[in-house]
Amino acid sequence: MKVLIVGSGGREHAIAASVAKSRKVEQIYCAPGNAGISQIAQCVPIGAMEFDRLASFAREKAIDLVVIGMDDPLVGGLTDVLEAAGIRVFGPRRNAAILEGSKAFSKDLMKKYHIPTAAYENFSSPGEALAYLETARMPVVVKADGLALGKGVLICNTLQEARDAVITIMEKKQFGDAGNRIVIEEFMTGREVSVLSFVDGKTIRTMTSAQDHKRAGDGDTGLNTGGMGTFSPSPFYTQEIDAFCQKHIYQATVDAMAAEGRPFQGIIFFGLMLTESGPKVLEYNARFGDPEAQVVLPRMKNDLVEVMEACIDGRLDQITLDFEENAAVCVVLASGGYPVSYEKGFAISGLDAFDGRKDCFCFHAGTAWKDGEIVTNGGRVLGISALGKDLKEARAKAYEAAQWVSFQNQYMRHDIGRAIDEA
Ligand code: AMP
Ligand code: GLY
Numbered sequence: 001m002k003v004l005i006v007g008s009g010g011r012e013h014a015i016a017a018s019v020a021k022s023r024k025v026e027q028i029y030c031a032p033g034n035a036g037i038s039q040i041a042q043c044v045p046i047g048a049m050e051f052d053r054l055a056s057f058a059r060e061k062a063i064d065l066v067v068i069g070m071d072d073p074l075v076g077g078l079t080d081v082l083e084a085a086g087i088r089v090f091g092p093r094r095n096a097a098i099l100e101g102s103k104a105f106s107k108d109l110m111k112k113y114h115i116p117t118a119a120y121e122n123f124s125s126p127g128e129a130l131a132y133l134e135t136a137r138m139p140v141v142v143k144a145d146g147l148a149l150g151k152g153v154l155i156c157n158t159l160q161e162a163r164d165a166v167i168t169i170m171e172k173k174q175f176g177d178a179g180n181r182i183v184i185e186e187f188m189t190g191r192e193v194s195v196l197s198f199v200d201g202k203t204i205r206t207m208t209s210a211q212d213h214k215r216a217g218d219g220d221t222g223l224n225t226g227g228m229g230t231f232s233p234s235p236f237y238t239q240e241i242d243a244f245c246q247k248h249i250y251q252a253t254v255d256a257m258a259a260e261g262r263p264f265q266g267i268i269f270f271g272l273m274l275t276e277s278g279p280k281v282l283e284y285n286a287r288f289g290d291p292e293a294q295v296v297l298p299r300m301k302n303d304l305v306e307v308m309e310a311c312i313d314g315r316l317d318q319i320t321l322d323f324e325e326n327a328a329v330c331v332v333l334a335s336g337g338y339p340v341s342y343e344k345g346f347a348i349s350g351l352d353a354f355d356g357r358k359d360c361f362c363f364h365a366g367t368a369w370k371d372g373e374i375v376t377n378g379g380r381v382l383g384i385s386a387l388g389k390d391l392k393e394a395r396a397k398a399y400e401a402a403q404w405v406s407f408q409n410q411y412m413r414h415d416i417g418r419a420i421d422e423a
Contacts, residue, residue, distance in 0.1 A: 001305065004029045004058055005041065006048050006078065007069030010332075010365035010383040011290035013037050015069055015304070017361065018297045022305035029061065035374040036364025036382075048073045055085040063087060067308065071147055074266075074286050075101035090308040092286050096257055096264040100286040103183045104145045110281060113256040115249055117281040118273075120185035126170040129182060133162045139187040144169050146178030150214070150226055151339075155187065190275040191419070192282065193234045194292045197250060197270070198307055200316035201263035204254045205307075206246070208299055208323040209237040210292045211419065216339060218415045225339045226380060229416030231329045231391055232295035235423035236274060245272065245279050253284070265311050294363050294383045295328035329398040330385040331416050335366070336409035338379030343409060346376045350405040360401040361385045376407050391420040 001024050005012050013036050019025055020040045031054060033043030046053045048070050058066055066082055068074050068091035077094035091097075098105050104122040109115070118141070123129035133140070142165035144152030152175045156162035162184075169179035197206040210232035216222035249270060257264045269285035269292070288296075297304070301322040310316045335342035344366070351374060354362040363385060366378015384402045388394030395417040402412060 001025050001064040002027045004063045004066045006031050008032050008034050009290050010363040011288050011293040012069040013363040014293040014297045016041050018304040022303045024305050034364045035367040035369050051078050051081040058087045071287050091266040092264050096262045097286040099284045102145050103143050104181050106284050109256050115252050118186040118188050120183050122183055124181045129166045141185050141187050143183040144175045144179040145181035148175035148178045188273045188275050190273045191236045193237045193272045194289050195270045197268050198311050199264050199268050200311040200314045201265050203316040204250050205321045207296050209234040210295050218413050223339050227291045228332045228413045230291045230295045231417040291330045291383045294330040294385045299324045299328055326387050327391040327394045328387050329394040329417050330383045331398045331402050332380050333382040333410050333412050334380050336411050344377050346408040348374050348407040353404040359387045
């Protein structure tokens, strides 16, 4: 088979590495990819939002399967465009990707189908939102409805902060049209868990759990980022919690989407909060997490392409997912200044140390080739993932391997997986 992966981050590198292990695959392309991906796939300079060019390329190369890694093209309808051109796609159509694309939609869906989530109200006018805040109990969480690179969520401790958040999102349009509508919801406390799943429209198969670290600095300080590191599995995600979620959250979400005439095929990523009154949905994503994929996929025993094809063909009920009884930790090496502003173009040294390793992987996120050298090309540059017999071993190995590479202005968090010590 020939597979085309759409995207250019660490997640897409992890997907490409798993696709490369499939016995069914002979050639991998990636649009646009990065320097790391170019070592296992042929990268083509087509952007993820260039739908017509992607469709032409896929037809010209007789691509058997397109895997869309990123949220923007999914929410924008790339699956629909490719399918109309007769191409097989792993990833939801536009009418199902709305599960991630509109928080107002997903909150209304959860309310209608009694899926546990924080209490909320949706607003499309700033006046009504501000009036509502006068009687709301603080803290509240104000969320831009649309995609905002994980930044459109503002936690507000005081009424004044909440008012400012409404103005920032709806009037100053800090997140553009993503802020035409907002969700204001109850603040929840608890541990966060990410559970990714394969879905074929009717059946859902969840993968092993993971936990992300979203803030830029040690001790969960600083700004929200795309994710500074992950570990898998989460020791807090017990069998009892899983049983509850399978029934009241996972299958319920798939059934709800089908009942709405929006059957979901692809990945549903459940962002959960384990609260005192039970697990609740924080958010849905319509794709693998980044950097969750970098700890979940290396632990998966199944042939990824076989599972994706089962999703497309509606026979996921015949698949049992199988994960190694081990653990993984991913530490992100970022450019100093991320997530705000940072320099690019610094040479990266030490990458060869990962060649041929089966227990440590260097997934490239923001990297590029320049004059025969691999250089930094983004905020998150590399994701160093390590496997171990347990989380502590995996963490020690990931931090050791993080020392093998270096580039100017590099920074990382030093406490990825610290929660493990409390388990
Ligand atoms: P989201 O993009 O909706 O997952 O939000 C990003 C992050 O904001 C989450 O990972 C949580 O840490 C935090 N967050 C979102 N909604 C809530 C909530 N209702 N209560 C507490 N924290 C929240
Ligand atoms: N790491 C969180 C996300 O991919 O949305």
